[in-house]
Amino acid sequence: MNVVLRQMLARELTLANRRRSDLANPLFFFLIVVSLFPIGVTPDLQKLSEMAAGVLWVAALLAALLSLDLLFRHDFEDGSLEQMLLSSVPAQLLVLCKTLSHWLVTGLPLTLMSPVLSVMLALPVSAIPLLMLTLAIGTLTLSLLGGIGAALTVGLRKGGLLLTILIMPLFVPVIIFGTSAVQSFANGMPWTAQLALLGAFGAGAFAVSPWLTVAALRVTVGD
Amino acid sequence: MTFGRYNGRGFILGRYMQGIVQADKLYCERDDRVLFEQLSFAVESGEILHIKGPNGAGKTTLLRRIVGLSWVVDGTITWGADFSADGQQPDGQRFWYLAHRPAVTLQLTPLENLAFSVALHNADVDESLLWQALDTVGLRGYEDVPSGSLSAGQQRRVALSKLYLDLPDVRLWVLDEPFTALDVSAVAQLEKRIEAFADTGGSVIMTSHHGLNHTAVRELQIGVRP
Numbered sequence: 289m290n291v292v293l294r295q296m297l298a299r300e301l302t303l304a305n306r307r308r309s310d311l312a313n314p315l316f317f318f319l320i321v322v323s324l325f326p327i328g329v330t331p332d333l334q335k336l337s338e339m340a341a342g343v344l345w346v347a348a349l350l351a352a353l354l355s356l357d358l359l360f361r362h363d364f365e366d367g368s369l370e371q372m373l374l375s376s377v378p379a380q381l382l383v384l385c386k387t388l389s390h391w392l393v394t395g396l397p398l399t400l401m402s403p404v405l406s407v408m409l410a411l412p413v414s415a416i417p418l419l420m421l422t423l424a425i426g427t428l429t430l431s432l433l434g435g436i437g438a439a440l441t442v443g444l445r446k447g448g449l450l451l452t453i454l455i456m457p458l459f460v461p462v463i464i465f466g467t468s469a470v471q472s473f474a475n476g477m478p479w480t481a482q483l484a485l486l487g488a489f490g491a492g493a494f495a496v497s498p499w500l501t502v503a504a505l506r507v508t509v510g511d
Numbered sequence: 512m513t514f515g516r517y518n519g520r521g522f523i524l525g526r527y528m529q530g531i532v533q534a535d536k537l538y539c540e541r542d543d544r545v546l547f548e549q550l551s552f553a554v555e556s557g558e559i560l561h562i563k564g565p566n567g568a569g570k571t572t573l574l575r576r577i578v579g580l581s582w583v584v585d586g587t588i589t590w591g592a593d594f595s596a597d598g599q600q601p602d603g604q605r606f607w608y609l610a611h612r613p614a615v616t617l618q619l620t621p622l623e624n625l626a627f628s629v630a631l632h633n634a635d636v637d638e639s640l641l642w643q644a645l646d647t648v649g650l651r652g653y654e655d656v657p658s659g660s661l662s663a664g665q666q667r668r669v670a671l672s673k674l675y676l677d678l679p680d681v682r683l684w685v686l687d688e689p690f691t692a693l694d695v696s697a698v699a700q701l702e703k704r705i706e707a708f709a710d711t712g713g714s715v716i717m718t719s720h721h722g723l724n725h726t727a728v729r730e731l732q733i734g735v736r737p
Contacts, residue, residue: 295630299623306618306657367612368627370580375631376603382631510575510582 292377293385300389303362310358311393314351318398321347322405333410340409341470344419345426345463348398352427355394356434357451359386360442360505369442370509373502380498383505387435387497395427415474422466422486429490432497433458439504443511462489530555530591531683531714532577532601537586539569539576546572547733550586556682559705559715559728568734570718571611574687577716578608594683604632606683613670617659621650621669624658628673636676644675649697664692674704684708686717 304311325343326336363369363386372382402423403416411419437454441447469482530553537550546569554560562570575581577588579600588599595601615624622641629636645654648668653661658669674684684705690698702723705715709727 289633291635292630292633295627299619299627302623303616303618362616365612366616367610367614368616370610370612371608371614371628371631373580374578374603374608376633377631507582510580 289377289381293381296382296385297389300386301392304389304393307362310355311397314355314394315397315401317354318347318351318401319405321350323408326408337410337412337474340406340411341415341419341474342467343409344402344406344411345423345467345470348402348423348427349430349459349463351398352394352430353434353452353455355390356431356438356455357441357448359390359431359435359438361438364442364509369505373505373509379502379505383435383501384498387431387501390435391428391431395424395431398427399423411470412474415470418473418479418483419470422469422483425486425490426462426466429462429486429493430455430459432490432493435497435501436504439501439508442505443508462486465489530589531594532591532716533589534577535587535589537573537576537584537588539572539584541569541572541583550733552731554683554714554716556714557709557712557727559709559717559723559725560731561723561728562716562718562731562733563720564718564732564734570733571687573733574608574685574716574718575610578606578685601683604634604680606685607673607681609670609674609684609686609689611687613667615658615666615669617666618657620655621645621658621661621672622654624669625672629676629678632678632680634678634680636678640676644672645669647675648672648700664694664697667692668697671701674701674708682713684713684715684717686715686719688718688720690719690721 322344325347330336360369363372373379375382399420402419406416406419434451434455437451438447440454441451444450465482465486469479469486472479472482533551533553535551536548538548539546546567550573552560562573564570572581572584576584579588590598590601592598594605614628615621616627619627622645625641625645626638629641642654645651648671650665650668650672653665658666661669671689686705689701689705693701698721705717705723706725706727709715709725
């Protein structure tokens with residue numbers, strides 16, 4: 289079983305590497321949105337630092353959302369998805385592998401980029417570790433929850449917009465607690481409760497999303 | 512016991528013994544058109560069930576229902592105890608399903624594609640056997656080329672290479688138009704391979720417009736209006 293999962297993860301990362309252009313998209317989007325913000329809104333560092341956490345969070349999530357549509361699309365189109373659903377390995381584990389590798393190639397790079405971009409928005413340096421931690425949890429939650437939406441819309445030719453509409457409501461609490469944790473920390477207020485709620489939300493997504501994703505995939509593929 | 516059965520839309524002949532899979536009163540409707548109804552058949556070991564019918568008759572849908580991918584077909588499919596724990600959903604380790612979409616990922620090499628098929632079967636196969644299977648289907652020298660740069664026929668060969676692996680657990684092949692895009696010699700080779708598999712007690716359920724001559728072949732005609 290472990291061998292299969294290792295091979296699945298290796299396959300996903302190999303494919304991500306060979307489809308590099310798909311991955312560059314969200315990273316450039318993140319870079320562009322965050323760097324345009326001070327130019328378009330205000331160069332005032334005081335004001336920028338107030339909204340830094342929110343801007344970084346929203347831009348990172350929209351960037352990650354861009355790539356979600358492709359999570360199952362290639363596998364659906366070439367027929368690999370059917371074979372995964374028929375496999376003797378539980379499809380939930382295979383889907384979890386796919387979701388984790390999606391995070392490794394989108395959420396993780398976004399998280400690693402965020403300290404550099406946070407300088408542009410004058411986020412206090414002391415808040416950077418917490419920003420990275422919350423972004424890591426937040427993007428992982430997005431990959432997990434987004435998998436459900438991606439599974440539901442993979443059969444549609446233009447599923448991107450529908451996917452966004454389906455996933456956004458699920459994502460509102462994550463944004464609220466994520467930004468609020470970073471902002472509270474920067475303002476010297478208590479922040480652990482928000483972080484705990486964010487983590488709880490992520491753990492919940494981790495527990496339910498593989499099952500919901502596989503159920504959605506079976507519906508899409510079975511039609 | 513041998514008997515024939517007329518089921519409204521098709522006629523099948525069959526001997527009902529220890530079935531690998533048995534279908535009972537399948538019914539499928541698409542866009543207000545009935546594709547097949549009251550369709551019953553059974554497949555036993557060593558048998559080749561050749562599903563025939565015109566385009567749009569529901570052959571692919573029927574195969575997808577058999578392996579448990581499709582929900583648009585009513586009726587029951589019952590699997591033998593060897594093939595399924597609950598009788599409903601077949602164990603993926605016991606069969607190969609060659610689908611209409613052949614599951615050949617274009618960015619992966621033939622070797623990686625084959626290795627992934629085997630991994631999904633939870634099987635442990637030595638890499639030299641994978642090379643050998645690819646060699647058998649005529650892909651020697653192409654093992655490390657991205658599948659996307661191969662021709663349509665070669666891509667089909669990548670998908671077919673798993674049939675040449677001899678995994679002991681696999682006792683059933685479900686093949687959807689396996690001869691598509693193959694050249695004459697590859698068709699003959701695959702025919703021989705299918706017959707050899709049936710001779711060793713394996714079962715095959717396939718759709719094809721290509722005729723097969725073998726004593727184990729049973730034909731199931733669907734989609735023909737009386």
